[in-house]
Amino acid sequence: MNHSRWKLTRERKLAEGLVESPEVVAERAEIRLAMAFAKAVYDRRKELGLSQAEVAERAGLTQAKISRVEGADAVPTLSLLRRLAHALDASLTIALDDDSEQVIFVAHSAA
Template structure:
């Protein structure tokens, strides 16, 4: 079954009053948060014009770790978030409010 067909079947089951397995929504939220963070890291890195390797060097990480983070495949610790913000010469703001979230790197004033 391909992804779009699976999604259609899932939406149809929910519309008919069916429920997803316990924990699926929480997992979906965690994945979305990881993706939002990864996208924000990627956007700021591109804004700075640096490679994943350069960001890894600045943050004392490896390039594969940066790649995994940008793809939403990692949930970093607070300590790592602080290192990333420093390496990206920015402050990091994460706003969580129910089902919505926002991850923003704001460049430090020059």
């Protein structure tokens, strides 16, 4: 079964009156945030033309840890967020709302 069919099934169930529990809603929001962060790290790394190993070296981490971050498999600590922002030569902005998450790395200007 492909992902679009899962989404359609979920939407159909919601339309039929199924209400998701608060725990499921919270879990879904957490997953969206992890994926948004993973995408932001990946996009910034690619923008800089760096490999995972190069970012890991800059951040004092392992390549495996960068892979877990980009795969949304790691829950970042504040310390990790700071290290990644520094390694990616950027400031990190995270905006959280009830139904959306936005994670942006803003490149430091070359001064």
